[in-house]
Amino acid sequence: MRVVVPLSVSGPKSRLADVLSPAERRAFALVMCRDVLAAARDAGLDPELLATAPVDLDAPTTVDDRPLSEAVNAVLADATDAPDATDATDGTGTDGDDENGDGNGNENGDDGTGAHEPVCVLMADLALATPDAVARLVDAPGEVVVAPGRGGGTNALVVRHPDFRVDYHGVSYRDHREAAAALDASVTVVDSMRLATDVDEPADLVEVLLHGPGDAPGWLRERGVALSVGDGRVSVTRESPPGG
Amino acid sequence: MRVVVPLSVSGPKSRLADVLSPAERRAFALVMCRDVLAAARDAGLDPELLATAPVDLDAPTTVDDRPLSEAVNAVLADATDAPDATDATDGTGTDGDDENGDGNGNENGDDGTGAHEPVCVLMADLALATPDAVARLVDAPGEVVVAPGRGGGTNALVVRHPDFRVDYHGVSYRDHREAAAALDASVTVVDSMRLATDVDEPADLVEVLLHGPGDAPGWLRERGVALSVGDGRVSVTRESPPGG
Numbered sequence: 001m002r003v004v005v006p007l008s009v010s011g012p013k014s015r016l017a018d019v020l021s022p023a024e025r026r027a028f029a030l031v032m033c034r035d036v037l038a039a040a041r042d043a044g045l046d047p048e049l050l051a052t053a054p055v056d057l058d059a060p061t062t063v064d065d066r067p068l069s070e071a072v073n074a075v076l077a078d079a080t081d082a083p084d085a086t087d088a089t090d091g092t093g094t095d096g097d098d099e100n101g102d103g104n105g106n107e108n109g110d111d112g113t114g115a116h117e118p119v120c121v122l123m124a125d126l127a128l129a130t131p132d133a134v135a136r137l138v139d140a141p142g143e144v145v146v147a148p149g150r151g152g153g154t155n156a157l158v159v160r161h162p163d164f165r166v167d168y169h170g171v172s173y174r175d176h177r178e179a180a181a182a183l184d185a186s187v188t189v190v191d192s193m194r195l196a197t198d199v200d201e202p203a204d205l206v207e208v209l210l211h212g213p214g215d216a217p218g219w220l221r222e223r224g225v226a227l228s229v230g231d232g233r234v235s236v237t238r239e240s241p242p243g244g
Numbered sequence: 245m246r247v248v249v250p251l252s253v254s255g256p257k258s259r260l261a262d263v264l265s266p267a268e269r270r271a272f273a274l275v276m277c278r279d280v281l282a283a284a285r286d287a288g289l290d291p292e293l294l295a296t297a298p299v300d301l302d303a304p305t306t307v308d309d310r311p312l313s314e315a316v317n318a319v320l321a322d323a324t325d326a327p328d329a330t331d332a333t334d335g336t337g338t339d340g341d342d343e344n345g346d347g348n349g350n351e352n353g354d355d356g357t358g359a360h361e362p363v364c365v366l367m368a369d370l371a372l373a374t375p376d377a378v379a380r381l382v383d384a385p386g387e388v389v390v391a392p393g394r395g396g397g398t399n400a401l402v403v404r405h406p407d408f409r410v411d412y413h414g415v416s417y418r419d420h421r422e423a424a425a426a427l428d429a430s431v432t433v434v435d436s437m438r439l440a441t442d443v444d445e446p447a448d449l450v451e452v453l454l455h456g457p458g459d460a461p462g463w464l465r466e467r468g469v470a471l472s473v474g475d476g477r478v479s480v481t482r483e484s485p486p487g488g
Contacts, residue, residue, distance in 0.1 A: 196440070
């Protein structure tokens with residue numbers, strides 16, 4: 001299975017401006033991305049980056065400066081066109097199971113006329129992702145596997161259908177389900193708080209501090225970002241305002 | 245296993261005031277509670293209500309007007325004191341497994357000196373709860389099983405340790421983990437978006453509309469509450485302002 005982590009390199013995480021400076025937001029986006037890559041690797045996968053610009057992270061990287069949906073769809077089209085798609089790299093998956101038992105050597109469950117290497121798309125800001133959560137995603141059956149994000153987003157996908165394409169605008173969770181239904185593709189929804197939590201807003205940093213399994217929580221704490229409890233709700237505070 | 249659903253009857257869901265009138269908020273709290281009870285029943289459990297006042301819902305009900313933590317702790321103390329705690333109602337659980345194989349007929353894994361009927365505490369506003377999600381919770385191993393809520397809360401618990409008590413104030417997820425550690429109780433964290441989503445704010449209604457498996461989404465739609473997509477973020481709107 002091909003595992004792609006899309007990363008927006010320029011001006012990321014603007015909604016964290018009250019807590020982190022622009023330079024810190026860029027650095028934090030990379031810290032979170034490293035945590036996501038580590039979770040995928042610890043789930044037995046070989047993640048690669050799909051970055052909007054060259055970036056200094058230790059993973060095979062494709063640079064594509066198009067909008068997210070276009071860049072991901074190029075990967076999906078590429079996986080469909082791959083001449084060796086049916087016997088491709090999905091042997092790196094966590095379950096070691098290359099076949100669905102249908103005897104045609106085609107894991108996507110279609111009619112066998114279109115070869116398609118399964119593709120997993122995992123957002124780079126899933127700072128709560130653990131190897132277990134990633135394994136639940138990639139091991140789930142279905143031609144389209146979706147892990148919804150809060151607010152109707154699509155935080156992680158596994159695509160095993162050659163014709164499925166993404167559109168991350170708007171209520172993408174609903175749109176992706178409709179797109180799968182239009183293709184008669186089977187859909188599995190993965191119920192994971194860890195995969196549902198993309199980190200965009202200060203409130204999401206509460207989740208990172210409490211549940212992040214990687215380096216992101218420590219990175220925040222080193223900069224004085226901490227939990228704050230007031231009027232029954234938990235938020236974050238920072239000892240000093242964002243630096244440069 | 246005893247399954248308790250705490251419900252606050254008076255003035256619930258005040259943070260939904262921009263979308264629902266006081267009478268509607270009371271009604272919506274009951275709709276959500278019914279959905280939670282149904283999910284628990286469909287998981288093979290016999291849920292009971294722990295309500296702050298008498299309420300017209302079809303479930304065995306204990307009325308306790310004390311604050312949430314005190315009322316739940318009274319249930320936990322009761323489960324510990326129960327003379328028949330070791331062979332109590334946990335045969336109603338989804339796995340049909342009354343024993344942990346330790347041969348002492350005591351399912352909580354302690355040293356056998358304290359009998360304790362396992363107790364599951366499931367908040368009444370988990371409108372996304374499905375039978376599968378509830379089953380994952382009650383089937384998870386551990387003397388304390390926690391499903392964290394967003395913002396550091398504790399949305400669902402299974403308690404199999406006789407001395408564990410709750411405190412829902414503040415960052416209760418962290419506090420409950422610390423309390424379990426102080427008792428040397430084993431802890432399992434359940435990674436579920438459905439159980440992590442308690443419905444308090446208008447943004448949570450997005451989740452109900454998209455993912456709610458019961459009557460709550462339809463109830464909202466009948467009142468004109470719908471998804472709204474603006475500036476990339478999804479929220480809810482209502483056709484007309486809240487009525488009486």
